[in-house]
Amino acid sequence: MQKKTLLSCLLLFLVSVAKAQLGSFQQKIEISDSMATFDGREKIFIHYDRPQYNLNDTLWLKGYVVAGSLNIVNDSSRIAYIEFIDAYGGLVKRISTVCDIGLFYSNLTLSEQLFSQGVYTIRGYTNYMRNFGDSIFFTGTFKIIDPKAALWKATLKALNFSGNRLLMSAALKQGNQVPAANSRIQVALMFKNKALFRKRMVTDADGNIYIDTLLKDPRYHKNLRVEITNKNMQLRIPVPTANENTDLQFLPEGGSFVAGFKQRLGFKALNIYGMGADVNGVIKDSRGNVVCAFTSVHKGMGVVWMTPQANETYTAYLENGAAYKLPPVQRDGQVLQVSYSEKADSIIVKIDVSPGKENNAWFITGSTRGSFYVQGRLQNKKQYEIKIAAKAFPGGVARFTLYNASGVPVNERALFVWHNDDLKINLAASKDAYINKDSVMLTLSVKKHTNESVPGSFSIAVIDTSQVGVQPDAENIVSYMALSADLKGKIEEPYYYIRNAGSEATDALLLTQGWVQYNLLDTARKYKYEKGFQVSGKVVNILNKPSSNTRITLFGRSGKTGAFFMDTVTNKDGVFIFKNFPLFYTDSVSTLISAVNKREKSFGIGVEVFNKTYPPVQEPVVVYDPNSIVFDTVLKKSLDRRTLIMEQLKRDGRYLEEVVVTAKARVPDSKNLN
Secondary structure, X not given: OOOOOOOOHHHOEOHHHHHHHHOHHHHHHHHHHHHHHHOOOEEEEEEEOOOEEEOOXXXXXXXXXXXXXXXXXXXXXXXXXXXXXXXXXOEEEEEEEEOEOOEEEEEEEOOOOOOOOEEEEEEEEOOHHHHHOHHHOEEEEEEEEOOOOOOEEEEEEEEEEEOOEEEEEEEEEEOOOOEOOOOXXXXXXXXXXXXXXXXXXXXXXXXXXXXXXXXOOHHHHOOEEEEEEEOOEEEEEEEOOOOOOEEEEEEEHHHOOEOOOOEEEEEEEEEOOOOXXXXXXXXXXXXXXXXXXXXXXXXXXXXXXXOOOOOOOXXXXXOOOOEEEOOOOEOOOEEEEEEEEOOOOEEEXXXXXXXXXXXXXXXXXXXXXXXXXXXXEEOOOOEEEEEEEHHHOOOEEEEEEEEOOOOOEEEEEEEEEOOOOOOEEEEEEOOOOOOOOOOOOEEEEEEOOOOOEOOOOOOOOOOOOOOOOOOOOOOOHHHHHHOHHHOOOOOOOOHHHHHOOOOHHHHHHHHHHOOOOOOOOOOOOOOOOOOOOOEEEEEEOOOOOEOOOOEEEEEEEEOOOEEEEEEEEOOOOOEEEEOOOOOOOOOOEEEEEEEEOOOOOOOOOEEEEOOOOOOOOOOOOOOOOOOOEOOOHHHHHHHHHHHHHHHHHHHOOOOOXXXXXXXXXXXXXXOOOX
């Protein structure tokens, strides 16, 4: 266990008197810290076997539930929820699965009754995780391809705004790059979920379409997209405008941009497709003087140093002339700066306050995943500089927060601390080469960074790299648990920052995305741990009044042959709860609930089952492929390979002709009561 460190009073802390002076604020910190230790924030990571599937394939997954500042196995939540969401934010399927010692397993057939070709999001969470907002839910994406559907590509050829008039032309091609000539399609011009223009069209001989329409409101010149659909494809194309080619934001370190202090600003540039865009430029003051230059270092992110002046405004200019306003300069305030030196293995915390604020009381905390490792009250000074051993914090996102005398957070800075103490995994095959249908024996060895062997639970997915692209810096359980789950927004190539923990790129990431949507000191827990499945409801009489002490019976079917029976009685408010269900050996269970009055009759008895509430599915943030290709060339290879296999089977005489069954299947022992 990491030992929590309270800084010496010789380093500007008055620890001996802090408890008396902090009062209720200090007590709140201690309560929150205690809850984080014993009821820490949970995280889920889901490992599914492939990034893309054919329609009607089976998706296999294994999940891990951990909690606390050390990401240790958590057995408090026994139910995990897994949701499958389409590209438009529609919930396609929800699975509830049992967790045991922090592990759960599941699978889902991606049937054509529920799914179609497209991009889907998989979301995982526990009921307890809802206390901290949906920003910490696990999310991942995968693609489904329909071998019977064609691959389509759309390219914007021309785009012009003239007043409120929009002129646009686009070219459609099929997967074989042949123009989609004379194809019936529907074209819609969308602003968020509002259709500004919708029309059925037919492409010309070269696969072209043309739009000439008037927009009623000038605000619709931004955030537009074109949707082109038919029965085999769905394309969503962003409509760029002159000022939307790059979105550039500057964020001052700690959240304050105060005059007179040299400080960092993190910046991040995104292209119209929501991906990081490399940029170069300069920052100028209101008189056009160049203050400094800036250059992104990775995925459109970077760090720039500058000293803002009072009564001055600053603008960033890219090489193409695009201009972006920097945050307004504050005349006075406080600046929180945190830096991490890997060589010295130390964290330097520096706080500067404007003249006139040196007599104010300040409090500071340092935490990782909700647990506090540094806390104390600062002396009355204009400048503070504190050196902390990095080993005081476990590996991950450390969060330093500065509070005023009322206990209100005024500055916060996130920092990534990494000790290179992740597990070392070695996977060795029994042979260098194998023949078809040969068995493969694998030897897995896992050791700590100290070279000690360690027991654990592991999952392995075997894929064909000729069909499925491998991205070495893609999300994995290490990058997710240590980094992504504690930051905001999508992170491109997250494992890159684990491999380059002390780089300027990692610092830029923490400066721009280093916050999450939950209150660190909020000790209220609205959502409880779920220890198992339960069904609850209420029984009322003919007058719609609660019916107390009423016997309730539940009959259940598990699979085709399994059955179970449970009964209970209602309380004084007519409420009943069924829990402690038997272990289910099937993935679907049906139940029938009945109630009888004191005369063992069901007359005049009404039963209401309480519906469980689930977190809403947010409107998806659409990330477009730069070429608006529905599915990339890797998927095309998969389809081509499948086509070749089918042709080979036909030539070998092992291919059965398609048989279409039109009769309706009859369920055994079923009856039509009508």
